[in-house]
Amino acid sequence: MITINPLEVDGMIFTAVSVELPKTTLLTISNDIGYIMCAALDVDIFNEIPKLKERHVIAGRAVGVRTIDELLNAPLEKITDASKAYGWEVGMTGKDALLKIS
Template sequence: MVYTETIDLQGHLFTAVTVQLPKTTLLTISNEHGYIMCGALDVGLLNEKLADRKIIAGRAVGVRTIDDLLKAPLESVTYEARAYGIEEGMIGEEALLKMI
């Protein structure tokens, strides 16, 4: 199953997507500038193979729900995310608000 919802963070809208797969769940929260995602995100790939795309993204591990993703510290972020002031250890909601 795939679920989408709109999340309002301090008046800024984001799209949350939950994809239930066998034995795991994929989670993302995004806007037109970037996104955060569960542990399935390969930040290394984005930084190395897709660097020319300048993707603003962060990864949180051990999350199971969209609420977890908002509250979890980011384990890794892309180089482009760092340019926006997003850092490892920053919680998801704080990182998203830097993407506005």
């Protein structure tokens, strides 16, 4: 099942997506600038492959989250290099990172 909902974070609107996969759930919260996600996807690929690095993808990843609420409140374990331009840092909460791109 795929669930897509608007999500208000301190008055700013984002899109929350939950994709139920076998034995895991893919979670993302995004806007037009960037996104945060669970560890079901790889952030490093956007930092390591030159062709993808040129895209300047703004993304961060949290580990061990199972719900959108947990994703908002968890510390980001990895971020893309491009997200640093928005003040993102490893260890900041997903919510704090999202507010920096709102």
